[in-house]
Amino acid sequence: MKWLIRLVNRFWIRKFPQLHLSRGIVAIILKLKSEIQNPKFGDGHETQKLLNPRSKIPNPKFFICIGLVLMVTLAFPMEAKAQPEQEDTPQVTPIAQTEDLEISSAKVSYLADLDLFVFEQQVNGVVGKTLPEAKGKLDGAPVLGYIFPTTLNPADVGFGATGGMVALAVTSHPDFDDTPMRDENNDSNYDNDGQVLHSHWVVLVRDERVPGKLSVKETQLDVSGVLPPTSSEMPIYLDSPSLAVITDQDTLKVLVPAPRVSQKKNFNFDAITAYMEVNTSSSDKPMLGVHKVYSVCSGDLSLPYTVEKK
Numbered sequence: 526m527k528w529l530i531r532l533v534n535r536f537w538i539r540k541f542p543q544l545h546l547s548r549g550i551v552a553i554i555l556k557l558k559s560e561i562q563n564p565k566f567g568d569g570h571e572t573q574k575l576l577n578p579r580s581k582i583p584n585p586k587f588f589i590c591i592g593l594v595l596m597v598t599l600a601f602p603m604e605a606k607a608q609p610e611q612e613d614t615p616q617v618t619p620i621a622q623t624e625d626l627e628i629s630s631a632k633v634s635y636l637a638d639l640d641l642f643v644f645e646q647q648v649n650g651v652v653g654k655t656l657p658e659a660k661g662k663l664d665g666a667p668v669l670g671y672i673f674p675t676t677l678n679p680a681d682v683g684f685g686a687t688g689g690m691v692a693l694a695v696t697s698h699p700d701f702d703d704t705p706m707r708d709e710n711n712d713s714n715y716d717n718d719g720q721v722l723h724s725h726w727v728v729l730v731r732d733e734r735v736p737g738k739l740s741v742k743e744t745q746l747d748v749s750g751v752l753p754p755t756s757s758e759m760p761i762y763l764d765s766p767s768l769a770v771i772t773d774q775d776t777l778k779v780l781v782p783a784p785r786v787s788q789k790k791n792f793n794f795d796a797i798t799a800y801m802e803v804n805t806s807s808s809d810k811p812m813l814g815v816h817k818v819y820s821v822c823s824g825d826l827s828l829p830y831t832v833e834k835k
Contacts, residue, residue: 737815
């Protein structure tokens with residue numbers, strides 16, 4: 526009867542490991558295996574072997590065992606083990622690169638008579654001509670940025686003390702509005718102009734989870750003392766300082782009063798254009814990561830440029 530035991534093991538346990546048997550079914554099958562290996566019944570005396578050695582004809586108990594196995598199997602339907610659902614990772618498709626995103630030059634000037642900085646980028650095309658299209662929800666929302674990474678400290682622009690690289694970012698993101706103090710399209714609605722180019726301070730950190738290797742640094746849920754009052758509701762180091770943004774064909778300018786950078790007049794900077802995307806569904810990705818860098822003014826993000834004083 527060893528072949529019957531092997532049949533049970535191989536066919537039910539090995540062939541279908543994904544099937545669950547109830548405890549009752551398991552107990553019955555194990556009982557049958559025990560009786561086959563050491564056949565004893567209620568009176569405590571050994572019975573004749575299930576297989577008659579002289580006739581080679583199976584004993585009726587043999588058929589009883591087979592019948593019980595089939596009856597139990599049919600009477601208790603087995604449920605397929607639910608496989609864990611794999612989390613769908615949304616495909617990120619950055620905006621196609623155009624000359625509107627290719628930086629030709631960048632500079633930061635300090636105008637002493639106005640106590641004002643002018644951050645400036647020039648591109649090969651037209652600033653703001655290439656913009657993202659709305660996705661219809663916050664998760665996966667596209668963000669396009671003209672960005673000035675700097676050597677300023679986070680505390681210089683109003684953040685709590687933390688590590689990372691402070692950058693001035695001019696962004697467009699049509700799926701949400703994060704500048705509650707400004708009405709960029711002048712329609713008396715402060716909640717519908719995310720696509721219009723506007724300014725942010727952000728803190729960038731190295732992040733290998735996204736192709737661009739950078740993301741906006743995330744905060745704890747309690748942001749008191751960490752983010753300025755004009756920050757967005759996202760738990761990331763992002764502020765909406767309502768700095769004036771001026772575009773003219775191939776030129777982008779941002780006007781930054783010196784007090785907004787704690788009167789720091791000596792810092793280095795660089796300029797990049799990049800595609801970012803909001804993530805609110807996957808713990809394996811940053812909330813706002815850089816997925817594609819289109820252009821880097823220095824070529825290597827070494828922040829080699831200094832402020833010109835006029």
